[in-house]
Every structure is written in structure tokens, then in C-alpha cells.
Amino acid sequence: MTATAQGRPETDTRLQRLSLNTATTKYWTLQQAINGAVRAGIPALGVWRDRVAEVGTERAAQLIRDAGLRVSSLCRGGFLTAVDPAEQRKALADNRAAITEAATLGTDSLIMVVGGLPDSDRDIVGARQRVADRIADLVPYASEHGVRLVLEPLHPMYCADRAVLSTLGQALELAAPHPAESVGVVVDTFHVWWDPALAEQIARTGRENRLAAYQVCDWNLPIAADALLSRGMMGDGFIDFDTIGGWVRDTGYNGDIEVEIFNADIWAADGDEVLATMARRFVDLVLPTAQQPPNKNRSDDNPG
Amino acid sequence: MTATAQGRPETDTRLQRLSLNTATTKYWTLQQAINGAVRAGIPALGVWRDRVAEVGTERAAQLIRDAGLRVSSLCRGGFLTAVDPAEQRKALADNRAAITEAATLGTDSLIMVVGGLPDSDRDIVGARQRVADRIADLVPYASEHGVRLVLEPLHPMYCADRAVLSTLGQALELAAPHPAESVGVVVDTFHVWWDPALAEQIARTGRENRLAAYQVCDWNLPIAADALLSRGMMGDGFIDFDTIGGWVRDTGYNGDIEVEIFNADIWAADGDEVLATMARRFVDLVLPTAQQPPNKNRSDDNPG
Secondary structure (H helix, E strand, O other), X not given: OOHHHXXXXXXXXXXXXXXXXXXXXXXXXXXXXXXXXXXXXXXXXXXXXXXXXXHOHHHHHHHHHHOOOEEEEEEEEEOOOOOOHHHHHHHHHHHHHHHHHHHHXXXXXXXXXOEOOOOOXXXXXXXXXXXXXXXXXXXXXXXXXXXEEEEOOOOHHHOOOOEOOOOHHHHHHHHOOOOOOOEEEEEEHHHHOOOOOHHHHHHHHHHOOOEEEEEEOEEOOOOOOOHHHOXXXXXXXXXXXXXXXXXXXXXXXXXXXXXXXXXXXXXXXOHHHHHXXXXXXXXXXXXXXXXXXXXXXXXXXXXX | OOXXXXXXXXXXXXXXXXXXXXXXXXXXXXXXXXXXXXXXXXXXXXXXXXXXXXXXXXXXXXXXXXXXXXXXXXXXXXXXXXXXXXXXXXXXXXXXHHHHHHHHHOOOEEEEEOEOXXXXXXXXXXXXXXXXXXXXXXXXXXXXXXXXXXXXXXXXXXXXXXXXXXXXXXXXXXXOOOOOOOEEEEEEHHHHOOOOOHHHHHHHHHHOOOEEEEEEOEEOOOOOOOHHHOEEOOOOOOOOHHHHHHHHHHOOOOOOEEEOOOOHHHHHOOHHHHHHHHHHHHHHHHHHHHHOXXXXXXXXXXXX
């Protein structure tokens, strides 16, 4: 029943859009993640910068390329809410380095986690404005390097400490002043599944050509002691992947689907078993709507 | 410096809009909460149904009235997402009982926590529709009893298990089909502070005459092991009460301001000390914008 039980894993076309985000196998080195993905027949990696730093960017790019894998995204840039000008300059320099890294790795998607409220600051309106200003600072450099800044709305429970960007609608507003090829957005089911405006805003990502990445994992309860580690394997929690996946498909998105799970139990498990489960759940829960033809209820499909 | 240090607490007019929600002093009986509020010069109570059940509704109403206190709201009705028809009927019966209780207690505000996803169900769109249907079922009974159903958007981290109603905008949409005097909304800072649409949606509550209650407490980190107990005393966390309070004031809202804090440390502390801190923080952090005249930047105030 597992994906890898059906002959050589490399030939399982059902996995052709699946990407392993290296955060899912936190204790694997980059080389181990590459080898694990190859063994499991997973053709792409979403790579965190700490894994790239292990071997250096050029070498990381070569290792991934030599293994025949794609890089679906680089995680992550961002943390742009500082008030202090020196801190702002430092953040911009770090983001420019991340842009260069993404280009070297051969991905055009740099995932951006924008940052929370700076120490002792409660001015969320001001913090959001600074994010807009810093994105504007970075767009020319990203554009020169052929890299897209991919804005990630995070679950509102991370608003204070990780991202004042809390909804997909807000991400699209933040992206709006910039060309679609320079600033996109990512839909991560964990962060946005609860949003009553989700159907409408996902459709809008399609109309505005902003949907750059789709990440899947589940919402588990109870919330973990470290709230960051609350993510679950698809199927273990409350998220309706069929419905959200259908909305994503209807935008025309046909790119990689990354599985990014921060979860202490998954991190403690055997990596190959995690990837086998991940591939099986992907095929069972995520792929069905991703594979269907787009919803035919669109006006441009009406014969009348 | 405390509110109670300035003469007889009963005469401190700065506390005239402050209401103690009985959840803040969880281990106090109704009688203890009444006595504590009187000692602290707090003129109103937001009452939970378990405290009312201790003595019976008629007796609870009399005790509160005899102490010279108001009831700012009854907490709570709701939990309307059941799929099973028998469960739905049970929920409706329980909500009708809560409506009768509110009327007997002399408050027109029944706070509604709508409920999360039923067991093993992931259809959030369907759950939200059932909430809309059950609200419609309840409106005539509420209206006959002069009670307003006050819809409470809860923080999205409670979407799976407590309330599929997650934003103020969604609450206003849910209220829209019904008369404003029958269905209102509550702004609870803890639940909505992160919302990028908050300014706009609070202003809308004013235009649509839906703002029935204002509850304050802070957003603390880390999220508590029991996520329900993450609320903090105003000033201990990340919320900008000045800004949100100004938006609320500008709607014309001049009713009670309830302090409702679920927090194990606050529950373990001496109740009178909690009320003294609460009154002081209210005066320092919440009252300043609540007392100012409305923002003069409105178009109808422009001489031109």
C-alpha cells in the first residue's frame, strides 16, 4: 500500500509533484535528506538555509542537482519588522544573501516569514508598515536575481513572535504594489485552513498570478507545548485537504507541493518511515483533488 | 496608586464602565464574586452560567441586584455545530434556556461561542453553515425575550475545537440577515488583536449597530499548555489597548468593558489582589482612549 511498494520508487509518477521540506526531517543533514528523498522516490526538496550552510551554497546546489532532484523553495528570508535602522540594514543584508542563495540553488522561490513584534513593541500597525517598506527595499535585488519573494501568512497564533502577516488576503495586499513575478504568496494549509475568506483569497491568488507555492501539513490538537511544533502529518488532524486542494487546483497551480512538518514526534521517528508515510498520505489525501481537472463551474467554461 | 487607594471604591467614577467577568476569578462562588466586586468598586459582572446554576437564576438575579451591581452579559450560549439532529435539538433547547436566564438576570447580552468541528468531521464550510442555520432558529425566541445573541469570534487557534467563527468580519456576515437588536457581536481583544482587517471591521460594527460588548485581556506568550488559559492581564502581553480602544470608542460604543481572563496563575492568586490589579490596569491602559472624545478625523466633522 505504500508508494514505494509499487516497483522502483523513481518511477512512481504519483509523486512527481511531491517535495520534502528539510524541516520535516530536522535531524537529517542535507546529504541525508537528498539520499532519503531519492530512496523514497520524492523528486524535490524544499531547503532550509541551515542545511545549505552545512556544505556551502555552490556545493549544496551541486549535490542536489547530481542526485537528480529539484529545489522547490528556499526557506527562509524575512524578519523585517525591526525599528532600529542598524537592525533593518542587517535584516536587508541577510535577505539579499538569501536571494543570492536561492538563485544559486536554482529555485525562484524564497519563502518569507516576515517577523513578529520587536521587543517591547505593541504597534502592530507600524510593524506591518515596516514589512511593506522592507519588501519594497528588497524587490529590485530579488528581481535582478530572478528570485521571487514568496510571502507566507502565518497562523495568527504566531503574530506576536514570528509573523505579523496573518492572512492570505493581507499577503496579497502586501504583494500588490509589486510585479507578480517578483512577489508571490504561499498557501500553507496549517496556517490558513481556518480562514473564512480562504476560498475567495485562493481564487484571487490565481487571478493575480501570485500563487508561488503550496505547502501541506495538518492542524493537530492539543497545541504543542512549543506552539511551533504543532504541525501534524496530513490526515492526523482537522484539515480538509480535498476542499483546499480543489481551490488551489482551480487557480491553475500545478507546481510542487511541499510537506513541511515541525513536530517533535515526527522528528524522533525514523526518517525513511516518515517519508513513506508522507508519500502515502500525499497520494491518498492531497493528490486526488490536485489531479482532477479544474472545477467546471467557471464562467469561461460555460457554453452559454 | 491603586484605584482602591483613592477613597471609598464605590465613588471611583473611573471604574463606572468596568465589569468583572466571573471567569477571571474562577474559584469564587457567585456570592464571593459579588462581594469582591463591591469591595473593589466594580459596578458590573459578566456572569457564567455555572455561577448562576449554583444558586438558581432568580436568586442569582436578586443577589446581584441587591448588591447594586449590573449584569453586563451572560456567558455563554452556542455550541451549534452538531450534525446529528438530536444533538441539534439538544443544543437549541440549551440555548433557549440560556436566553431565558439572560432575561431573568436583566442583561440583554448572551455571549455565543459557536462551537468547533464535531468529532471526526473536517467540513468547516458545512459547520459554519450549520451555525448560521441554528442562529436563525434561535433569533425569534431571543427576540421575544428581549435578548441579543452576541456572536463571539474566537482566536483561530480555537477553530477546530471551540469556534468555527474566527474573525469579526465573519461574525458580522453571520449577523447580517437578522435585526441588529437581535444579533450583535463582541470584540474580545485576545481573540481579534492580530486581525489585519480589525480597524475596518470594528468601524463596521458601529455602522451596522452590532457592537454589543467589549471584552479586554492580553495576549501572552508562550501559549499555555492548555491553550485556553493563555489569556493575560492587560499590560502583560502584546496587545495595543490604546489603538483598539480608540477604534471601539469611535463606533460610539459606551457600554461596559468586561475583563475576562482564563489564566492558571491569576486563578491561583488572591481574588482581591487580582481585582485591584485589574482596576489599576483598566484605569491606566484601557480607560484613556475609552474616555477621549471620538476621533475627529471623520468626514462628517470636516468643516469643508
